Amino acid sequence: MNILVSSYKFKKDLAYLVLVFLFISNLTIAQENQFQAATVGFYNVENLFDIYPSAGLIDGNKDYQDEFYHINIKREDIPKYDTVNCKCRLTEENLKGKKVVRELILIDEFTPDGPKAWDETKYNQKLRNLSKVISEMGADVTGTAPVVVGLAEVESREVIEDLIAMPLLQPFNYGVVHYNSLDKRGIDVGLIYQKDRVVVTKTQKYELEIYNTNGRRDYTRDILRVDALLDGEPMHFLINHWPSRRGGEAASSHKREAAAELMLSIFNEIREEDKDAKIISVGDFNDDPNSPSIKNVLNSVDKKRKVKDGDIFNATGSMFEKGFGTLAYRDGWNLFDQILTSSSLVGDNYDSYQLYRTEIFSPLYLVSREGSFKGYPNRMYGGDTYNANGYSDHFPVYSILLRKVKK
The missing domain is CATH 3.60.10.10 (Endonuclease/exonuclease/phosphatase)
Incomplete structure:
Protein backbone atom coordinates (compact mmCIF):
# COMPACT_ATOMS: atom_id res chain seq x y z
CA MET A 1 0.00 0.00 0.00
CA ASN A 2 2.78 2.37 0.96
CA ILE A 3 4.65 1.50 -2.24
CA LEU A 4 1.56 2.30 -4.35
CA VAL A 5 1.04 5.60 -2.56
CA SER A 6 4.70 6.52 -2.98
CA SER A 7 4.57 5.61 -6.68
CA TYR A 8 1.48 7.76 -7.17
CA LYS A 9 3.07 10.64 -5.30
CA PHE A 10 6.21 10.37 -7.44
CA LYS A 11 4.20 10.47 -10.67
CA LYS A 12 2.15 13.40 -9.40
CA ASP A 13 5.29 15.31 -8.42
CA LEU A 14 6.89 14.49 -11.76
CA ALA A 15 3.84 15.74 -13.68
CA TYR A 16 3.93 18.93 -11.63
CA LEU A 17 7.62 19.44 -12.40
CA VAL A 18 6.96 18.91 -16.10
CA LEU A 19 4.22 21.55 -16.06
CA VAL A 20 6.50 23.98 -14.22
CA PHE A 21 9.27 23.33 -16.76
CA LEU A 22 6.93 23.92 -19.72
CA PHE A 23 5.60 27.10 -18.13
CA ILE A 24 9.09 28.44 -17.52
CA SER A 25 10.18 27.45 -21.05
CA ASN A 26 7.21 29.21 -22.67
CA LEU A 27 7.76 32.23 -20.46
CA THR A 28 11.40 32.37 -21.51
CA ILE A 29 10.46 32.09 -25.21
CA ALA A 30 7.86 34.84 -24.79
CA GLN A 31 10.46 37.02 -23.12
CA GLU A 32 13.05 36.32 -25.80
CA ASN A 33 10.62 37.03 -28.67
CA GLN A 34 8.72 40.29 -28.33
CA ASN A 47 -25.48 53.08 -45.85
CA LEU A 48 -23.27 55.70 -44.24
CA PHE A 49 -24.89 58.74 -45.86
CA ASP A 50 -24.91 62.37 -44.83
CA ILE A 51 -28.29 64.13 -44.51
CA TYR A 52 -28.26 65.97 -47.86
CA PRO A 53 -29.90 64.85 -51.11
CA SER A 54 -27.16 64.24 -53.63
CA ALA A 55 -26.58 63.21 -57.22
CA GLY A 56 -23.51 62.11 -59.11
CA LEU A 57 -21.75 64.78 -61.16
CA ILE A 58 -19.47 63.80 -64.02
CA ASP A 59 -17.57 66.65 -65.62
CA GLY A 60 -16.55 65.48 -69.07
CA ASN A 61 -14.20 68.43 -69.46
CA LYS A 62 -11.86 66.66 -67.04
CA ASP A 63 -10.77 63.08 -66.45
CA TYR A 64 -14.09 61.64 -65.28
CA GLN A 65 -12.37 58.86 -63.38
CA ASP A 66 -10.98 61.50 -61.02
CA GLU A 67 -13.68 64.14 -61.27
CA PHE A 68 -16.81 62.09 -60.61
CA TYR A 69 -18.23 63.14 -57.29
CA HIS A 70 -21.46 63.68 -55.39
CA ILE A 71 -23.06 67.09 -55.18
CA ASN A 72 -25.80 68.19 -52.81
CA ILE A 73 -28.76 68.67 -55.10
CA LYS A 74 -32.50 68.06 -55.09
CA ARG A 75 -34.08 65.76 -57.64
CA GLU A 76 -36.06 68.56 -59.26
CA ASP A 77 -32.92 70.67 -59.73
CA ILE A 78 -31.01 68.05 -61.74
CA PRO A 79 -32.04 69.52 -65.16
CA LYS A 80 -30.42 72.83 -64.17
CA TYR A 81 -27.03 71.15 -63.95
CA ASP A 82 -27.27 68.52 -66.66
CA THR A 83 -25.89 69.84 -69.96
CA VAL A 84 -26.87 66.78 -71.94
CA ASN A 85 -29.44 63.99 -71.68
CA CYS A 86 -26.80 61.30 -71.80
CA LYS A 87 -28.34 57.86 -72.23
CA CYS A 88 -25.00 56.74 -73.62
CA ARG A 89 -22.50 54.50 -71.87
CA LEU A 90 -20.52 56.50 -69.35
CA THR A 91 -17.12 56.38 -70.97
CA GLU A 92 -14.45 59.04 -71.28
CA GLU A 93 -15.01 59.22 -75.04
CA ASN A 94 -18.79 59.67 -74.79
CA LEU A 95 -18.54 62.22 -71.99
CA LYS A 96 -15.81 64.39 -73.46
CA GLY A 97 -16.85 68.04 -73.34
CA LYS A 98 -20.14 67.25 -71.56
CA LYS A 99 -21.36 67.63 -68.01
CA VAL A 100 -23.74 64.97 -66.73
CA VAL A 101 -25.64 64.69 -63.48
CA ARG A 102 -26.88 61.19 -62.68
CA GLU A 103 -29.82 60.64 -60.39
CA LEU A 104 -28.87 58.07 -57.75
CA ILE A 105 -31.28 55.42 -56.49
CA LEU A 106 -31.11 56.61 -52.87
CA ILE A 107 -31.15 60.35 -53.65
CA ASP A 108 -34.00 61.08 -51.19
CA GLU A 109 -33.75 58.07 -48.87
CA PHE A 110 -31.35 59.47 -46.28
CA THR A 111 -32.60 63.03 -45.92
CA PRO A 112 -34.69 64.81 -43.26
CA ASP A 113 -37.72 64.72 -45.59
Whole structure:
Protein backbone atom coordinates (compact mmCIF):
# COMPACT_ATOMS: atom_id res chain seq x y z
CA MET A 1 0.00 0.00 0.00
CA ASN A 2 2.78 2.37 0.96
CA ILE A 3 4.65 1.50 -2.24
CA LEU A 4 1.56 2.30 -4.35
CA VAL A 5 1.04 5.60 -2.56
CA SER A 6 4.70 6.52 -2.98
CA SER A 7 4.57 5.61 -6.68
CA TYR A 8 1.48 7.76 -7.17
CA LYS A 9 3.07 10.64 -5.30
CA PHE A 10 6.21 10.37 -7.44
CA LYS A 11 4.20 10.47 -10.67
CA LYS A 12 2.15 13.40 -9.40
CA ASP A 13 5.29 15.31 -8.42
CA LEU A 14 6.89 14.49 -11.76
CA ALA A 15 3.84 15.74 -13.68
CA TYR A 16 3.93 18.93 -11.63
CA LEU A 17 7.62 19.44 -12.40
CA VAL A 18 6.96 18.91 -16.10
CA LEU A 19 4.22 21.55 -16.06
CA VAL A 20 6.50 23.98 -14.22
CA PHE A 21 9.27 23.33 -16.76
CA LEU A 22 6.93 23.92 -19.72
CA PHE A 23 5.60 27.10 -18.13
CA ILE A 24 9.09 28.44 -17.52
CA SER A 25 10.18 27.45 -21.05
CA ASN A 26 7.21 29.21 -22.67
CA LEU A 27 7.76 32.23 -20.46
CA THR A 28 11.40 32.37 -21.51
CA ILE A 29 10.46 32.09 -25.21
CA ALA A 30 7.86 34.84 -24.79
CA GLN A 31 10.46 37.02 -23.12
CA GLU A 32 13.05 36.32 -25.80
CA ASN A 33 10.62 37.03 -28.67
CA GLN A 34 8.72 40.29 -28.33
CA PHE A 35 6.22 40.98 -31.07
CA GLN A 36 4.81 43.97 -32.84
CA ALA A 37 1.12 43.65 -33.73
CA ALA A 38 -1.09 45.31 -36.33
CA THR A 39 -4.81 44.83 -36.95
CA VAL A 40 -6.21 45.03 -40.48
CA GLY A 41 -10.00 45.09 -40.59
CA PHE A 42 -13.00 45.45 -42.85
CA TYR A 43 -16.46 46.80 -42.08
CA ASN A 44 -19.53 47.16 -44.28
CA VAL A 45 -21.02 50.10 -42.39
CA GLU A 46 -24.42 49.86 -44.16
CA ASN A 47 -25.48 53.08 -45.85
CA LEU A 48 -23.27 55.70 -44.24
CA PHE A 49 -24.89 58.74 -45.86
CA ASP A 50 -24.91 62.37 -44.83
CA ILE A 51 -28.29 64.13 -44.51
CA TYR A 52 -28.26 65.97 -47.86
CA PRO A 53 -29.90 64.85 -51.11
CA SER A 54 -27.16 64.24 -53.63
CA ALA A 55 -26.58 63.21 -57.22
CA GLY A 56 -23.51 62.11 -59.11
CA LEU A 57 -21.75 64.78 -61.16
CA ILE A 58 -19.47 63.80 -64.02
CA ASP A 59 -17.57 66.65 -65.62
CA GLY A 60 -16.55 65.48 -69.07
CA ASN A 61 -14.20 68.43 -69.46
CA LYS A 62 -11.86 66.66 -67.04
CA ASP A 63 -10.77 63.08 -66.45
CA TYR A 64 -14.09 61.64 -65.28
CA GLN A 65 -12.37 58.86 -63.38
CA ASP A 66 -10.98 61.50 -61.02
CA GLU A 67 -13.68 64.14 -61.27
CA PHE A 68 -16.81 62.09 -60.61
CA TYR A 69 -18.23 63.14 -57.29
CA HIS A 70 -21.46 63.68 -55.39
CA ILE A 71 -23.06 67.09 -55.18
CA ASN A 72 -25.80 68.19 -52.81
CA ILE A 73 -28.76 68.67 -55.10
CA LYS A 74 -32.50 68.06 -55.09
CA ARG A 75 -34.08 65.76 -57.64
CA GLU A 76 -36.06 68.56 -59.26
CA ASP A 77 -32.92 70.67 -59.73
CA ILE A 78 -31.01 68.05 -61.74
CA PRO A 79 -32.04 69.52 -65.16
CA LYS A 80 -30.42 72.83 -64.17
CA TYR A 81 -27.03 71.15 -63.95
CA ASP A 82 -27.27 68.52 -66.66
CA THR A 83 -25.89 69.84 -69.96
CA VAL A 84 -26.87 66.78 -71.94
CA ASN A 85 -29.44 63.99 -71.68
CA CYS A 86 -26.80 61.30 -71.80
CA LYS A 87 -28.34 57.86 -72.23
CA CYS A 88 -25.00 56.74 -73.62
CA ARG A 89 -22.50 54.50 -71.87
CA LEU A 90 -20.52 56.50 -69.35
CA THR A 91 -17.12 56.38 -70.97
CA GLU A 92 -14.45 59.04 -71.28
CA GLU A 93 -15.01 59.22 -75.04
CA ASN A 94 -18.79 59.67 -74.79
CA LEU A 95 -18.54 62.22 -71.99
CA LYS A 96 -15.81 64.39 -73.46
CA GLY A 97 -16.85 68.04 -73.34
CA LYS A 98 -20.14 67.25 -71.56
CA LYS A 99 -21.36 67.63 -68.01
CA VAL A 100 -23.74 64.97 -66.73
CA VAL A 101 -25.64 64.69 -63.48
CA ARG A 102 -26.88 61.19 -62.68
CA GLU A 103 -29.82 60.64 -60.39
CA LEU A 104 -28.87 58.07 -57.75
CA ILE A 105 -31.28 55.42 -56.49
CA LEU A 106 -31.11 56.61 -52.87
CA ILE A 107 -31.15 60.35 -53.65
CA ASP A 108 -34.00 61.08 -51.19
CA GLU A 109 -33.75 58.07 -48.87
CA PHE A 110 -31.35 59.47 -46.28
CA THR A 111 -32.60 63.03 -45.92
CA PRO A 112 -34.69 64.81 -43.26
CA ASP A 113 -37.72 64.72 -45.59
CA GLY A 114 -37.13 61.17 -46.76
CA PRO A 115 -38.78 57.95 -45.51
CA LYS A 116 -36.11 57.47 -42.84
CA ALA A 117 -36.29 61.06 -41.55
CA TRP A 118 -32.49 60.99 -41.58
CA ASP A 119 -31.30 64.07 -39.70
CA GLU A 120 -28.14 65.36 -38.06
CA THR A 121 -28.91 63.71 -34.72
CA LYS A 122 -29.30 60.26 -36.29
CA TYR A 123 -26.27 60.76 -38.53
CA ASN A 124 -24.04 61.67 -35.58
CA GLN A 125 -25.40 58.73 -33.60
CA LYS A 126 -24.46 56.42 -36.48
CA LEU A 127 -20.95 57.88 -36.54
CA ARG A 128 -20.53 57.42 -32.79
CA ASN A 129 -21.75 53.83 -32.94
CA LEU A 130 -19.47 52.89 -35.84
CA SER A 131 -16.47 54.57 -34.22
CA LYS A 132 -16.93 52.41 -31.12
CA VAL A 133 -16.85 49.24 -33.21
CA ILE A 134 -13.78 50.24 -35.19
CA SER A 135 -11.87 51.36 -32.10
CA GLU A 136 -12.32 47.92 -30.48
CA MET A 137 -11.49 45.61 -33.40
CA GLY A 138 -8.48 43.51 -32.34
CA ALA A 139 -7.78 45.77 -29.38
CA ASP A 140 -7.92 42.87 -26.91
CA VAL A 141 -4.65 41.62 -28.46
CA THR A 142 -2.95 44.75 -29.80
CA GLY A 143 -4.10 47.26 -27.18
CA THR A 144 -4.98 49.75 -29.91
CA ALA A 145 -7.36 50.39 -32.80
CA PRO A 146 -6.69 48.84 -36.24
CA VAL A 147 -3.87 50.32 -38.31
CA VAL A 148 -5.95 49.81 -41.48
CA VAL A 149 -9.70 49.39 -42.01
CA GLY A 150 -11.43 48.88 -45.35
CA LEU A 151 -14.94 50.34 -45.51
CA ALA A 152 -17.94 49.59 -47.71
CA GLU A 153 -21.20 51.49 -48.27
CA VAL A 154 -19.84 54.97 -47.68
CA GLU A 155 -21.38 57.83 -49.65
CA SER A 156 -18.36 60.09 -49.94
CA ARG A 157 -14.97 61.05 -48.59
CA GLU A 158 -16.73 63.58 -46.37
CA VAL A 159 -18.63 60.93 -44.37
CA ILE A 160 -15.38 59.03 -43.78
CA GLU A 161 -13.76 62.27 -42.60
CA ASP A 162 -16.67 62.75 -40.19
CA LEU A 163 -16.22 59.18 -38.95
CA ILE A 164 -12.52 59.46 -38.14
CA ALA A 165 -13.18 62.80 -36.39
CA MET A 166 -15.27 61.01 -33.74
CA PRO A 167 -13.71 61.19 -30.23
CA LEU A 168 -13.04 57.44 -30.09
CA LEU A 169 -11.07 57.49 -33.35
CA GLN A 170 -9.50 60.94 -33.32
CA PRO A 171 -6.51 59.89 -31.14
CA PHE A 172 -5.35 57.42 -33.82
CA ASN A 173 -4.67 60.09 -36.45
CA TYR A 174 -6.39 58.28 -39.31
CA GLY A 175 -5.96 59.26 -42.94
CA VAL A 176 -8.43 58.49 -45.75
CA VAL A 177 -8.20 56.95 -49.21
CA HIS A 178 -11.39 57.21 -51.25
CA TYR A 179 -12.55 57.45 -54.86
CA ASN A 180 -16.13 57.97 -55.98
CA SER A 181 -17.43 55.15 -58.12
CA LEU A 182 -20.18 55.04 -60.72
CA ASP A 183 -22.33 52.89 -58.44
CA LYS A 184 -26.02 53.56 -59.02
CA ARG A 185 -26.78 53.65 -55.27
CA GLY A 186 -24.08 56.24 -54.69
CA ILE A 187 -22.01 54.06 -52.37
CA ASP A 188 -18.28 53.44 -52.53
CA VAL A 189 -15.45 51.65 -50.78
CA GLY A 190 -12.72 53.45 -48.87
CA LEU A 191 -9.83 52.90 -46.51
CA ILE A 192 -8.66 54.54 -43.30
CA TYR A 193 -5.14 54.13 -41.95
CA GLN A 194 -3.12 55.29 -38.97
CA LYS A 195 -0.79 57.89 -40.43
CA ASP A 196 1.73 57.37 -37.63
CA ARG A 197 2.31 53.76 -38.73
CA VAL A 198 1.23 53.60 -42.37
CA VAL A 199 2.75 55.57 -45.24
CA VAL A 200 0.65 55.40 -48.42
CA THR A 201 2.82 55.21 -51.52
CA LYS A 202 0.23 54.60 -54.27
CA THR A 203 -3.53 54.51 -54.69
CA GLN A 204 -5.58 53.35 -57.65
CA LYS A 205 -9.15 52.34 -58.40
CA TYR A 206 -10.07 49.59 -60.84
CA GLU A 207 -13.45 50.01 -62.50
CA LEU A 208 -15.55 46.86 -62.77
CA GLU A 209 -17.45 46.78 -66.07
CA ILE A 210 -20.35 44.31 -65.95
CA TYR A 211 -23.69 43.97 -67.74
CA ASN A 212 -27.19 42.75 -67.02
CA THR A 213 -28.86 40.07 -69.13
CA ASN A 214 -30.53 42.83 -71.19
CA GLY A 215 -27.10 44.08 -72.20
CA ARG A 216 -27.24 47.26 -70.13
CA ARG A 217 -24.26 48.30 -68.01
CA ASP A 218 -24.66 47.60 -64.28
CA TYR A 219 -22.82 50.41 -62.54
CA THR A 220 -21.23 49.09 -59.38
CA ARG A 221 -18.33 49.67 -56.99
CA ASP A 222 -14.68 49.82 -58.00
CA ILE A 223 -11.90 47.80 -56.41
CA LEU A 224 -9.57 50.08 -54.48
CA ARG A 225 -5.84 49.37 -54.36
CA VAL A 226 -3.65 51.01 -51.74
CA ASP A 227 0.11 50.36 -51.64
CA ALA A 228 1.74 51.35 -48.38
CA LEU A 229 4.54 50.87 -45.89
CA LEU A 230 3.22 49.34 -42.68
CA ASP A 231 5.77 50.12 -39.98
CA GLY A 232 8.27 50.40 -42.82
CA GLU A 233 7.28 47.10 -44.47
CA PRO A 234 5.73 47.10 -47.98
CA MET A 235 2.10 45.99 -48.00
CA HIS A 236 -0.72 46.07 -50.55
CA PHE A 237 -4.39 46.45 -49.60
CA LEU A 238 -7.39 45.77 -51.86
CA ILE A 239 -10.87 46.90 -50.80
CA ASN A 240 -13.86 45.21 -52.45
CA HIS A 241 -17.63 45.40 -52.52
CA TRP A 242 -18.74 43.01 -55.21
CA PRO A 243 -22.13 43.09 -57.03
CA SER A 244 -25.12 41.99 -55.00
CA ARG A 245 -27.29 38.91 -55.45
CA ARG A 246 -30.23 40.99 -56.63
CA GLY A 247 -32.21 38.89 -59.10
CA GLY A 248 -31.01 35.66 -57.49
CA GLU A 249 -27.68 34.10 -56.58
CA ALA A 250 -27.33 32.03 -59.76
CA ALA A 251 -28.56 34.73 -62.14
CA SER A 252 -26.11 37.29 -60.72
CA SER A 253 -23.16 34.94 -60.18
CA HIS A 254 -21.43 36.00 -63.42
CA LYS A 255 -21.08 39.54 -62.06
CA ARG A 256 -19.19 38.42 -58.97
CA GLU A 257 -17.10 36.04 -61.04
CA ALA A 258 -16.14 39.06 -63.17
CA ALA A 259 -15.20 40.90 -59.98
CA ALA A 260 -13.10 37.92 -58.90
CA GLU A 261 -11.30 37.94 -62.25
CA LEU A 262 -10.56 41.64 -61.81
CA MET A 263 -9.25 41.08 -58.29
CA LEU A 264 -7.10 38.18 -59.48
CA SER A 265 -5.66 40.37 -62.23
CA ILE A 266 -4.69 42.96 -59.58
CA PHE A 267 -3.00 40.22 -57.53
CA ASN A 268 -1.05 39.17 -60.62
CA GLU A 269 -0.19 42.76 -61.47
CA ILE A 270 1.27 43.32 -58.02
CA ARG A 271 3.13 40.00 -58.10
CA GLU A 272 4.70 40.93 -61.43
CA GLU A 273 6.16 43.94 -59.66
CA ASP A 274 7.27 41.80 -56.69
CA LYS A 275 6.70 38.03 -56.66
CA ASP A 276 6.87 38.00 -52.83
CA ALA A 277 4.55 40.97 -52.37
CA LYS A 278 2.32 40.90 -49.30
CA ILE A 279 -1.28 41.45 -50.38
CA ILE A 280 -4.36 41.67 -48.16
CA SER A 281 -7.72 41.78 -49.92
CA VAL A 282 -10.76 42.54 -47.77
CA GLY A 283 -14.37 43.18 -48.61
CA ASP A 284 -18.01 42.33 -48.82
CA PHE A 285 -17.86 39.82 -51.65
CA ASN A 286 -21.61 39.06 -51.63
CA ASP A 287 -20.51 35.43 -51.93
CA ASP A 288 -19.45 32.80 -49.42
CA PRO A 289 -15.98 31.19 -49.26
CA ASN A 290 -17.31 28.16 -51.16
CA SER A 291 -18.98 30.17 -53.96
CA PRO A 292 -17.67 29.81 -57.54
CA SER A 293 -16.20 33.32 -57.57
CA ILE A 294 -14.03 32.64 -54.53
CA LYS A 295 -13.36 28.94 -54.89
CA ASN A 296 -13.09 28.51 -58.64
CA VAL A 297 -12.01 31.86 -60.08
CA LEU A 298 -9.59 32.76 -57.28
CA ASN A 299 -8.83 29.10 -56.54
CA SER A 300 -8.54 30.12 -52.89
CA VAL A 301 -7.15 27.82 -50.19
CA ASP A 302 -8.85 27.65 -46.77
CA LYS A 303 -6.25 25.70 -44.78
CA LYS A 304 -2.91 27.25 -43.84
CA ARG A 305 -1.08 23.93 -44.06
CA LYS A 306 -2.17 23.53 -47.69
CA VAL A 307 -1.00 26.95 -48.88
CA LYS A 308 1.71 26.87 -51.56
CA ASP A 309 3.71 29.69 -53.10
CA GLY A 310 1.48 31.76 -55.35
CA ASP A 311 -1.79 30.66 -53.72
CA ILE A 312 -4.47 32.98 -52.41
CA PHE A 313 -5.29 32.11 -48.80
CA ASN A 314 -8.81 32.68 -47.50
CA ALA A 315 -8.24 33.52 -43.84
CA THR A 316 -12.00 33.42 -43.18
CA GLY A 317 -12.70 30.20 -45.08
CA SER A 318 -12.47 27.77 -42.17
CA MET A 319 -14.93 29.88 -40.16
CA PHE A 320 -17.62 29.32 -42.76
CA GLU A 321 -17.05 25.55 -42.59
CA LYS A 322 -17.76 25.78 -38.84
CA GLY A 323 -21.05 27.59 -39.42
CA PHE A 324 -20.01 31.15 -38.63
CA GLY A 325 -21.25 34.11 -40.62
CA THR A 326 -21.20 37.89 -40.83
CA LEU A 327 -24.80 38.51 -41.92
CA ALA A 328 -28.06 36.61 -41.77
CA TYR A 329 -31.01 36.29 -44.12
CA ARG A 330 -34.14 34.23 -43.56
CA ASP A 331 -32.58 32.34 -40.65
CA GLY A 332 -29.51 31.42 -42.69
CA TRP A 333 -26.00 32.75 -42.20
CA ASN A 334 -23.63 33.94 -44.90
CA LEU A 335 -19.98 34.88 -44.64
CA PHE A 336 -19.77 37.57 -47.30
CA ASP A 337 -17.20 39.65 -45.40
CA GLN A 338 -13.87 37.98 -45.97
CA ILE A 339 -10.11 38.46 -45.80
CA LEU A 340 -7.90 36.88 -48.46
CA THR A 341 -4.13 37.19 -48.61
CA SER A 342 -1.14 36.27 -50.69
CA SER A 343 0.80 33.16 -49.65
CA SER A 344 3.67 35.41 -48.53
CA LEU A 345 1.68 36.31 -45.41
CA VAL A 346 1.17 32.68 -44.37
CA GLY A 347 3.92 31.05 -42.35
CA ASP A 348 5.56 30.53 -38.99
CA ASN A 349 8.55 32.81 -39.50
CA TYR A 350 7.65 36.11 -37.90
CA ASP A 351 10.79 37.97 -38.90
CA SER A 352 8.44 40.09 -41.01
CA TYR A 353 4.68 40.54 -40.73
CA GLN A 354 2.68 37.29 -40.92
CA LEU A 355 -0.94 36.40 -40.29
CA TYR A 356 -1.47 35.53 -36.64
CA ARG A 357 -5.22 35.15 -36.36
CA THR A 358 -8.44 36.20 -38.08
CA GLU A 359 -11.75 36.86 -36.35
CA ILE A 360 -15.34 37.92 -36.88
CA PHE A 361 -15.96 40.82 -34.49
CA SER A 362 -19.34 40.17 -32.88
CA PRO A 363 -19.51 41.38 -29.27
CA LEU A 364 -22.94 41.21 -27.62
CA TYR A 365 -23.78 44.84 -28.35
CA LEU A 366 -23.52 44.08 -32.09
CA VAL A 367 -26.18 41.35 -31.83
CA SER A 368 -29.92 42.09 -31.90
CA ARG A 369 -31.54 40.92 -28.69
CA GLU A 370 -35.19 41.02 -29.65
CA GLY A 371 -37.70 41.20 -32.47
CA SER A 372 -37.72 39.47 -35.83
CA PHE A 373 -33.96 40.04 -36.22
CA LYS A 374 -33.03 38.55 -32.84
CA GLY A 375 -29.56 37.00 -33.04
CA TYR A 376 -28.74 38.88 -36.27
CA PRO A 377 -26.32 41.81 -36.57
CA ASN A 378 -27.81 44.79 -34.74
CA ARG A 379 -28.61 47.25 -37.53
CA MET A 380 -29.73 50.88 -37.25
CA TYR A 381 -32.65 50.49 -39.66
CA GLY A 382 -34.93 47.54 -40.27
CA GLY A 383 -36.90 48.92 -43.20
CA ASP A 384 -37.73 52.46 -42.07
CA THR A 385 -37.79 51.59 -38.35
CA TYR A 386 -35.02 53.41 -36.50
CA ASN A 387 -32.87 51.84 -33.78
CA ALA A 388 -30.57 54.35 -32.07
CA ASN A 389 -28.47 51.53 -30.64
CA GLY A 390 -27.95 49.92 -34.05
CA TYR A 391 -24.83 49.66 -36.16
CA SER A 392 -24.88 47.69 -39.43
CA ASP A 393 -26.42 44.56 -40.94
CA HIS A 394 -22.90 43.09 -41.16
CA PHE A 395 -20.38 42.03 -38.53
CA PRO A 396 -16.87 43.31 -39.25
CA VAL A 397 -13.87 41.02 -39.71
CA TYR A 398 -10.23 41.54 -38.92
CA SER A 399 -6.81 39.90 -39.06
CA ILE A 400 -3.95 40.47 -36.65
CA LEU A 401 -0.45 40.54 -38.11
CA LEU A 402 2.61 39.85 -35.99
CA ARG A 403 6.33 40.26 -36.43
CA LYS A 404 9.27 39.87 -34.07
CA VAL A 405 10.74 43.03 -32.64
CA LYS A 406 14.32 43.30 -33.82
CA LYS A 407 16.80 43.85 -31.01
